[in-house]
Amino acid sequence: MPLTKAREMMEEALKLARAAVDVGEVPVGAIVVRDGAIIGRGANRPIGNHDPTAHAEIVAMREAASYLGNDRLTDCDLWVTLEPCAMCAGAIAHARIARLYYGADDPKGGAVAHGPRLFEQPTVHHRPEIYAGIAADEATELLKTFFAQRR
């Protein structure tokens, strides 16, 4: 995929991340894409939804699975502005996501390239293709601004 096309796709996830800021949630956004169409959208909403599992990836994957009427998102791609945590990486494996595209690295909470590196674990059931660092500058800036304003 050309880089400009990848940034365009990630822009859809970034829009959702910006919407999270507006309601005081950590700005992370995600989309699920199948055959070029967005079939799931998620913005980070644990506080507002009273749901510890309502990370952007989980919200987007639940919506996509509901739309497809299938708990498996085979042939679907997940685009998310931040490196997924262990909960989300585990859900990505359960959902059989084909390709994972993410933006900023998360050395503290990430579980793909950091911490438990879940997809490198010998017991993982499924490993998507992984593409990191897409529009990472914008995703990082959004997070930095958000946390700076809350201090």
Added chain:
Amino acid sequence: MPLTKAREMMEEALKLARAAVDVGEVPVGAIVVRDGAIIGRGANRPIGNHDPTAHAEIVAMREAASYLGNDRLTDCDLWVTLEPCAMCAGAIAHARIARLYYGADDPKGGAVAHGPRLFEQPTVHHRPEIYAGIAADEATELLKTFFAQRR
């Protein structure tokens, strides 16, 4: 907690696991308990709910968080018939569950005493007290019977 009392509590989760069998789902059940009262119940339902995240623990924690109107389940205990996977262990950390009681070990999919051992990772945000092996014989028997019947 005396062992008989612990088995009584786990029996509530086992009832939910047995209900999962009846609808063709892998038999795992979970409850969230606060001050001795059950405030969340979950049976494993990914296939029926078209939701890759609908493990017993996630369903029970989402119900409890909705009931409390809070994404944090501080002072709550989670009882589950099987060792949690990475997704569920991650959610347990996000929810700030105080005590985790589980039944059977899961060497293939578990992420507490096996695989990534999530709560032993230096980057984990929260680590509950962990009590394993409660009514493990019954939980294991239920799973064995289920998988034997599907072969």
